[in-house]
Amino acid sequence: MKVEIDGHIKDLRALWFEDGIIKFLDQRKIPEKVEIFNAKDYNDVAFAIKDMVVRGAPAIGVSAAYGIAQAVLQGKDIKKVSEVLKLTRPTAHDLFFAVDYMLKKIDEGEDPIKASENYAEDIVERARKIGEYGNSLIKDNSRIMTHCNAGALAVLDWGTALAPMRYAKREGKNIFVWVDETRPRLQGARLTSWELKQEGIDHKIIADNASGFIMQQGKVDLIIVGADRIALNGDFANKIGTYEKAVLAKENGIPFYVAAPMSTIDKSIESGKKIPIEERSQDEVLYAGSCRIAPEGVKAYNPAFDVTPSKYVEGFITEYGIIKPNKIKDLLW
């Protein structure tokens, strides 16, 4: 993606590995400023994932892959490093998929740097294909709604939910995107909007609780979101608030699609009931930036994800094509 940094436009990914250091576009600071966070060892990588310097399931997966490669270079205990990384964020399946991928490749004698770079290139190509397939759903003048950020920042490049929109725009289609602000971390208002602006895609940010009204007014043709973990029956976890969008989409006759690569599918679980849901600090709800917005002493509950039952999903946009939820289990590799 094109990023303005230090007064220059550069073609950058959400993260990359350079001279033994893993470099992240610090997603805690966008859009106010674009800064690089340098991870010098696996503790820095674990911090970056936990504190959401990097976020979005596929990008978390790549961070872990690079983190393991870096740890091998530094002669660290890979088993311990894997355990530390796996404890960072429980819902994003790509994290576990990437760690297991790296351990297998190292066990097979593959060069860890090469394995991590292959993992990164592969995920970018999968995201591009998601864009190509998803583009077929987007007609000229489509009004699309999305939730959270499932863009290039959440993958490395292209994105998942945003990839079809990038494709459609580059093909010259006129599109408009409703961007849910996505409380409490505001990934929609801060990150999706930042990406769409760079791509020249017309959009408006809406308060999360405005989406039902906008759907009811007939102003949404299609909804595309990403996923953090998909169960074999097609239930899936994504950013808190996704479930509400899906139910409201059904109520209003709007097709609801989930864009995700196969690394997000958890083949060990039959249904969404088994998906672990991350709970984050109550301060994310009690504060807007550094400003407290609730009375002193009041508590908050902050689940980071919810699970949407497959019956609300029109289709999954994958690197293998667009498939019905009941075909997820047939995708297995």
Ligand code: MRU
């Ligand atoms: O808490 P986050 O910002 O990591 O949550 C991200 C999402 O919910 C995304 O929709 C999902 O990871 C897919 S990213 C391609």
